[in-house]
Amino acid sequence: MTNIILASTSASRKKILKKLALPFTCIAPTCDETPLAQESAIDLVLRLSQIKAQSIAKKYPDAIVIGSDQVGLLDSKIIGKPYTREKAIAQLLASSGKTVNFYTGLSVIHLASQQNITTYEPFNVTFRQLSLAEITAYVDKDQPFQCAGSFKCDELGITLFEKLDGNDLNALVGLPLIQLNQIMIRMGFNPLLIK
Template identity: 35%
Template sequence: MKSIEIILASGSPRRKEILNNLKLYPRVIKSNIDESHKPNEKPHALVHRLSYEKAYAVAKELDQGLIIGSDTIVVVDNQILTQPKTTTEAIAMLTAISGRTHQVLTGMTLIHQPGHEVFTQVAMTNVIMNPLSETWIQDYVATGEPMDKAGAYGIQGIGATLVKRIDGEYSTVVGLSVQTLMDGFKSLNLNYFDLIKDQLYE
């Protein structure tokens, strides 16, 4: 099988790390799309659309390769929580999810060039949070960790202390669903072990 270049249409170090752990070492090309929500857009539709738009923005500039686009949001009471812009927003988000269950939705789109073969899917994980005191929330926000995370916490970092348990796939919460990625490879008739064979014996 001819070697296929993997391109990650995201600047997220967490998504890149997940791929690296799978022996997939992508070239990163950030898509820089407008990620604004459309009026009355539902959470599932939002992550589905944004993951596709991220992948497409990069794929249309490339003749070859497998482009991966992904988008993650946190949803509580049907309200979408994205990345907080201020510490006040971060505190409000963490207060809203304290001691409750919320959903993390991660959309993923794979585009295989040439041919523009497309796979797109949304994964969901339920996250049950510990009750968080006002002081705990303020101390956590003061670390700076919440400021580039959907829902204002990072489960792979200090934010793990906030989470009681999860029901679903851990990597979905981090930002790139491994199982969805494997589903995408199958849908596009790509063998995962063929994709990583050049890395296995280095």
């Protein structure tokens, strides 16, 4: 049995990974998620995904460790998790009627076979024109305080959008499952064949 570890305690990522019907455990990674000076959104998610996976892989070298991170880019500025009601409302007001570019990083590490693949998945979200009343009602109902961009697209957040543009909706939720499956196959761990 191949040991698989998701370097995250995110309920959304856990739910997505369950779709592969593989046994796995979740372990919280230890890392500073502060962006570096002049760091692009893509460089940030690649670096954080890898750091998260590496922090767990060091302790479990025989395991396949999966790390992921996500940020949005609005008007050339990185947006992340709001953490508070006020910041969630402000993020959604700023996003109203605009397209936000999301980048979800993915890092898969298997130290025992010296394999380490890190990539990212883009996904663009176009918000419809939203009123303050709609935004406030949404935030109070879905409480998306731990979600980059201040929405849960797999829940009531879907009502905020005019258009979604990307290859894998799972990436927008927090884990690029299509790419993860392809990487695992390349590494010799085909999810359909793992027993």
